[in-house]
Amino acid sequence: MKRILLFIVVYLFAYSVKSYSQVLGGGEVHGSFQTDAQYYNKDSVIGADEIPEKIAMNAFFEMRYTNKKFEAGMRYELFMPQMQGYDPRWKGNGFGNRYLRYNGDKVDVTVGNFYEQFGSGMVLRSYQEWNLGFDNAFDGIRVKYKMKALTITGLVAKQRFYWDLGPGLVRGIDAQLSVNDMFTKLSETKTRVFVGGSFVSRFQTDADPLYKLPENVGAYAGRFQVYHGGFNFKFEAGGKINDPNATNNMIYKNGNAVIAEIGYSTRGLGFSLQAERSDNMDYRSNRASTGFDLPVGYIPAMTRQHAFSLAAMYPYASQANNQMGLQATVFYKIKKKTWYGGKYGTSVDLNYSVSYDIAKQAPSDTIAIGVPGTLGYASNFFKVGDEKFYHDFNIKFTRKLNKKWKVSLMYMNVFYNMLINEGHNAPNVKANIYIADIWWKFKPYNSLHLEAQLLTTEQDDGNWSSGMLEYNRKGFFVAGILLYNHGISNSHGTTEAALYPSLTTGYTHGATRISMSYGKQREGILCVGGVCRAVPASNGLSLTINSSF
Amino acid sequence: MKKILILLIGVLSALVLITTSCDKIEGPYKETGGSGVTGDTVRKLLFEDYTGHQCVNCPSAHVTIAELHQVYGDRMVTVAIHTSSFADMSFPPYDADYKTADGEELSLFFGGTTAPLPKGMVNRTKVNGSYLIEKAEFGTEVSKVLDSLDEKPDLYIEIKPVFSGGSTFDLEVKITAMKDMPAGKYNLSVLITESDIISAQMNIDPNINNGDDVMDYHHNHVLRGAANTAWGEEFATSISNGQTYTKSYTNIPFDAEWNADNISIVAFAYFADGPNEKSVIQAQEVKLK
Numbered sequence: 001m002k003r004i005l006l007f008i009v010v011y012l013f014a015y016s017v018k019s020y021s022q023v024l025g026g027g028e029v030h031g032s033f034q035t036d037a038q039y040y041n042k043d044s045v046i047g048a049d050e051i052p053e054k055i056a057m058n059a060f061f062e063m064r065y066t067n068k069k070f071e072a073g074m075r076y077e078l079f080m081p082q083m084q085g086y087d088p089r090w091k092g093n094g095f096g097n098r099y100l101r102y103n104g105d106k107v108d109v110t111v112g113n114f115y116e117q118f119g120s121g122m123v124l125r126s127y128q129e130w131n132l133g134f135d136n137a138f139d140g141i142r143v144k145y146k147m148k149a150l151t152i153t154g155l156v157a158k159q160r161f162y163w164d165l166g167p168g169l170v171r172g173i174d175a176q177l178s179v180n181d182m183f184t185k186l187s188e189t190k191t192r193v194f195v196g197g198s199f200v201s202r203f204q205t206d207a208d209p210l211y212k213l214p215e216n217v218g219a220y221a222g223r224f225q226v227y228h229g230g231f232n233f234k235f236e237a238g239g240k241i242n243d244p245n246a247t248n249n250m251i252y253k254n255g256n257a258v259i260a261e262i263g264y265s266t267r268g269l270g271f272s273l274q275a276e277r278s279d280n281m282d283y284r285s286n287r288a289s290t291g292f293d294l295p296v297g298y299i300p301a302m303t304r305q306h307a308f309s310l311a312a313m314y315p316y317a318s319q320a321n322n323q324m325g326l327q328a329t330v331f332y333k334i335k336k337k338t339w340y341g342g343k344y345g346t347s348v349d350l351n352y353s354v355s356y357d358i359a360k361q362a363p364s365d366t367i368a369i370g371v372p373g374t375l376g377y378a379s380n381f382f383k384v385g386d387e388k389f390y391h392d393f394n395i396k397f398t399r400k401l402n403k404k405w406k407v408s409l410m411y412m413n414v415f416y417n418m419l420i421n422e423g424h425n426a427p428n429v430k431a432n433i434y435i436a437d438i439w440w441k442f443k444p445y446n447s448l449h450l451e452a453q454l455l456t457t458e459q460d461d462g463n464w465s466s467g468m469l470e471y472n473r474k475g476f477f478v479a480g481i482l483l484y485n486h487g488i489s490n491s492h493g494t495t496e497a498a499l500y501p502s503l504t505t506g507y508t509h510g511a512t513r514i515s516m517s518y519g520k521q522r523e524g525i526l527c528v529g530g531v532c533r534a535v536p537a538s539n540g541l542s543l544t545i546n547s548s549f
Numbered sequence: 550m551k552k553i554l555i556l557l558i559g560v561l562s563a564l565v566l567i568t569t570s571c572d573k574i575e576g577p578y579k580e581t582g583g584s585g586v587t588g589d590t591v592r593k594l595l596f597e598d599y600t601g602h603q604c605v606n607c608p609s610a611h612v613t614i615a616e617l618h619q620v621y622g623d624r625m626v627t628v629a630i631h632t633s634s635f636a637d638m639s640f641p642p643y644d645a646d647y648k649t650a651d652g653e654e655l656s657l658f659f660g661g662t663t664a665p666l667p668k669g670m671v672n673r674t675k676v677n678g679s680y681l682i683e684k685a686e687f688g689t690e691v692s693k694v695l696d697s698l699d700e701k702p703d704l705y706i707e708i709k710p711v712f713s714g715g716s717t718f719d720l721e722v723k724i725t726a727m728k729d730m731p732a733g734k735y736n737l738s739v740l741i742t743e744s745d746i747i748s749a750q751m752n753i754d755p756n757i758n759n760g761d762d763v764m765d766y767h768h769n770h771v772l773r774g775a776a777n778t779a780w781g782e783e784f785a786t787s788i789s790n791g792q793t794y795t796k797s798y799t800n801i802p803f804d805a806e807w808n809a810d811n812i813s814i815v816a817f818a819y820f821a822d823g824p825n826e827k828s829v830i831q832a833q834e835v836k837l838k
Contacts, residue, residue: 088663089679164678171570173562201570208688209620209696210580210613214572241571244578246685249609249754252578288685291665370755373579425605425753 027067032548034130035059038083043539046498046520049084056083058090060130062097074098085526085535086133087292089162096160097137108144113137116155118174118198120259121298122238123219123283126159129528134292135160138170149181159285159294166294167204168285174198194225198238202285202296211250211373217243219255219283219297234261240280240297244373245287248280248321251376253363255280255321257299270331274302279358279379282320292533301530302327303353303392306412308435309483310453310464314416316355316390318530324384325355344400352393357385388428391415408437418460421532422525426492431457447472449479461495462488475508483522512547580620590727592702594694595817595832596627597670598770599661599681601635602643605753608763610667610684612754617691624695626815626832628742629770632656635666642749642764651740651779652772672829673819680827703728704788706833708739708816712809717800718837720776722816723793730788734821735830737796738781742834744769744811776801776814783821812837 037057042050062075075097079090099112115137118124128135140157153174158165179193180186199220206213221238240255256279263272276299283297301318302325329351336345360377362369369377394412401407416429434454441447449470456463463486470479480503487497502519523537598614600607617625631647633656638646656662659670659680668681671690676682682690705725712718722739750766752758775781776798784794803809817832 088660161677167677199570203570207692207697208580209692210616210688212574212578212580214574216570216572218571242574246683250685252574252576288683288689290683290685368756372756373577375576419753423605425751 027065027070029063029065030549031061031063032546033059033061034544034546036083036542036544038538038542039540040084041539043520043537045496046500046537046539047523048520048537048539051081051084053081056081058083058086058130058133060096069102069104071101071103072099073101082133084538085533087162090133092163094163096135096163106146108142108146110142111140113139113160114142114155114157116142116153116172117298118153118172118200119196119221119223120234120236120300122236122257122259122281123198123200123221123240123297124170124172124174125295125298127298129531132292132526132528132531132533134528134531134533136295139165140170149178151176159296161286161294166285166289168287168294168296169203170200170285170296171203172198172200191226191228193227194223196223197221200283200296202283204285204287211244213244213287214242217241217283217287219281221257230264230266232261232263235259238281238297240283243280243283243287245282245284246290247282247284248376249370250372251280251370251374253280253376253378255283257281257320259300265331268333270329272327272329274327275325276300276302277324277358277381278320278322280321280376292531299323299530301325301527302355303390303530304329304351304394305527305529306394308410308433308437308451308453310433310455310466311394311410311412311435312527313433313455313464313524314414314421314429314431315525315527315532316353316392316416316530317421317525317527317532319355319357319389319420322357322385323355323389324358325353325390327351327353342399343402346397346399349396349398350394352391354391355389357387357389359383359385387417387420388415389417389420404441406439408435410435410437427459429457429459431455431459445474458488458490459492460488462486476506478505479503481519483520485522506544511549512545514543514545516541516543518542590702590705591624591700592695592698593624593626593832593834594672594691595815595829596625596687596691597655597659597673598627598629599632599656599659599664599666599668599670600629601631601633601637601666602645602647602749602766602768603637603639603751604635604666605751606684607635607667608750608752608757608766609754610669610687611769612757613684613687614669617688621691621695623834625691626817626834627770628740628772628815629768630656630661630772632661633663633666643751645746645748647746647768647771649772649774651775654779672832673827674825674829701727702831703730704818704831706816706818706831708814708833708835710814710835710837712803712837714809716803716805718803719797719799720801720814721795721797723795724784724818726788726790726792729790730830731823732787733823734783735785735788735818736781736821737777737784737794737816737818738779739776739796739798740815741773741776741801742770742813742815743773743807744771744813745808746771746811770813773804773807773812781819784818809838 039055040050057080059078060075064073074095077096078093082090097113101110115126126136126138137160138157142155145152155172157170176196201216201218203216206215219240223236226233237258242252244250244252259276261274278299285294285296299318299320301316303316306312332348334341334346358379360369360379363375363378367374392414396410398408412433414431418426418428436452438450451468453466466483468481483500485498488495500520500522504517506515518541520539524535525532526535630652636648638644664681669687670680707723710720746768747765750763752762813834813836815834817829819829820826
């Protein structure tokens with residue numbers, strides 16, 4: 001360890017006194033950048049606003065320098081101002097991320113910003129999602145010690161909070177053991193087994209005059225994974241001690257969560273079944289934070305993330321404090337050259353997910369459920385609650401008709417709890433979605449892509465339909481989209497019919513992509529892994545450029 | 550041998566971490582007793598509550614504010630600013646209009662017009678880069694001012710309103726410096742608030758009215774307007790211990806819809822420039838009659 005530290009010190013010293021070319025000569029530089037800009041017009045029909053600056057831009061440029069075992073990187077970010085729908089606290093510019101790393105054979109040390117995940121991320125996960133405007137990077141120190149079968153990771157850090165750091169201090173330790181590598185006898189077996197465990201503690205001072213708050217809140221998890229041929233099984237269970245916070249309304253109950261997955265895949269067939277239960281597990285480095293701010297643990301949404309715009313209209317937002325869910329996925333390729341499979345075969349992709357609340361009982365005869373400053377509630381682990389949060393049934397058939405034509409048909413049925421997913425009292429949405437997606441390759445490198453979608457519902461904004469025609473030639477594409485809201489009038493209000501036309505064009509060359517679009521975008525919700533942000537309606541010109549080197 | 554040693558050290562340090570990094574709290578979980586401070590010549594803070602009658606999470610924030618008033622009494626001067634689309638006039642029973650031009654001007658500056666509500670603000674001072682704070686931070690931030698800072702105020706404010714019915718009233722505000730203050734501009738803001746206004750409030754907190762909307766909600770500390778513009782006016786450019794400043798306001802409009810018994814006058818002094826710009830130094834509240 002001393003040797004490493006000495007190495008870093010000497011290295012840094014050398015870096016500062018020697019000429020750049022000598023040091024840079026032996027290393028490599030990689031990086032990437034992205035620019036998203038939008039010009040906003042006011043459009044009262046769809047509820048789009050203009051902004052005083054007229055144009056908003058989000059951009060980053062990151063660069064990583066590696067030289068043997070040494071690595072250094074930084075990312076400059078710019079929100080001038082932030083695009084609509086991104087948190088206004090992003091406004092500004094500067095180096096949002098910088099780090100130094102020594103990654104040796106045994107020891108891996110990082111100081112500065114880093115991203116880390118223990119197991120599934122249940123008790124610790126830091127990551128960045130540029131399109132969500134999400135970044136909970138750690139800023140501190142991380143040391144990994146790698147042995148043949150065992151890797152131990154320790155870290156002490158605070159978390160990034162927009163252009164600042166959160167108030168809580170996070171300490172964590174994780175061990176990942178590869179059972180096969182531990183015993184030479186097992187190293188050749190087909191079955192591979194991994195076990196792991198983590199412990200994380202958050203420190204935040206208590207200056208609250210109303211509550212006796214725990215300053216150190218610990219969370220722990222254990223995991224187990226088995227792989228055998230096409231078969232896999234993953235299991236992780238964790239808990240958290242009393243953590244009264246803004247998301248659980250200051251209750252003192254312990255938290256717990258379980259995630260289990262079983263899967264099988266072989267040529268032409270895939271199957272997976274996942275189950276999760278999460279009870280009071282929202283864990284953050286600031287107990288007062290809500291929404292996007294400062295999560296330490298991560299409980300994923302067990303639902304499919306859809307790419308078609310109307311299928312993605314009602315996405316599920318993961319509820320770390322209260323959810324019980326199941327997801328099943330089957331992928332099957334029907335034999336080709338049969339009457340039912342067609343000349344090239346047909347693939348069937350079936351997915352179903354459902355999420356409920358957990359069952360809650362009053363903690364005692366005298367205290368109601370969820371009263372701040374009490375244990376909150378008691379919960380039977382195996383009992384499903386009464387309130388449904390979400391379901392999504394979707395099935396997609398894809399068949400290649402001949403060398404030129406390919407067709408996909410999809411049906412989806414969704415149930416969406418408004419209060420849970422969007423936080424306002426409105427009737428829950430029940431919707432059916434029908435999608436047809438057709439590709440036609442009419443000359444080498446030339447193709448047309450037609451996408452037709454229909455969403456029907458009697459709630460929220462009513463029915464939607466959408467049509468898209470896209471032309472592709474090598475790296476170039478141009479697409480016209482017509483999205484139409486049929487409008488609705490019911491007991492909860494009236495939504496006027498509205499048309500959202502837009503035109504997009506772009507070009508990809510090597511690792512660089514540039515695209516531009518003009519038109520109207522509907523108001524909506526964008527989710528990645530069950531973490532969601534609202535996207536306001538907009539009308540204007542947008543430009544995206546990204547590249548990596 | 551070396552490996553075993555490393556493993557042992559690892560396991561031991563993990564055990565130390567685990568046993569020392571968990572604070573198990575035993576009930577009762579709530580703190581008891583107030584701050585025990587009495588008298589008027591004490592530090593008082595300005596608490597701004599950004600709220601709206603269509604904000605379903607706002608009633609639970611009002612419970613927290615009420616609990617803080619139980620602890621700190623009138624050392625906490627509260628002004629509720631109804632703002633953003635949550636405070637829009639809507640279909641009955643949400644047809645009341647508690648927005649004011651002055652409130653909107655303040656809300657626009659501090660971010661209340663776009664932020665998800667409820668939000669609070671203590672002495673117009675930033676916490677982690679933001680003026681607005683979450684409900685779970687209310688107590689901590691109030692305590693930082695009232696428990697951690699000197700109990701003796703930097704300035705002492707007296708308000709003397711004169712109201713004898715009719716459509717206007719007069720008032721006099723006297724500020725006495727209790728210590729020397731850094732050179733710079735100082736503003737005085739005078740706001741009018743009304744409590745116990747009864748109308749509908751949306752609600753989702755299961756501990757209030759079983760989670761249902763409340764039709765006869767008591768709206769307290771509602772900002773009705775400013776007596777000397779949204780940002781007040783300058784009263785000093787230098788302050789030394791013992792100095793007094795008096796400001797008089799006459800013919801302040803009194804709206805016929807207001808209930809004079811429930812009207813309060815809130816006055817506070819703040820830094821109008823310098824590193825603490827906008828930060829409130831001392832607040833005071835009196836009943837109109």
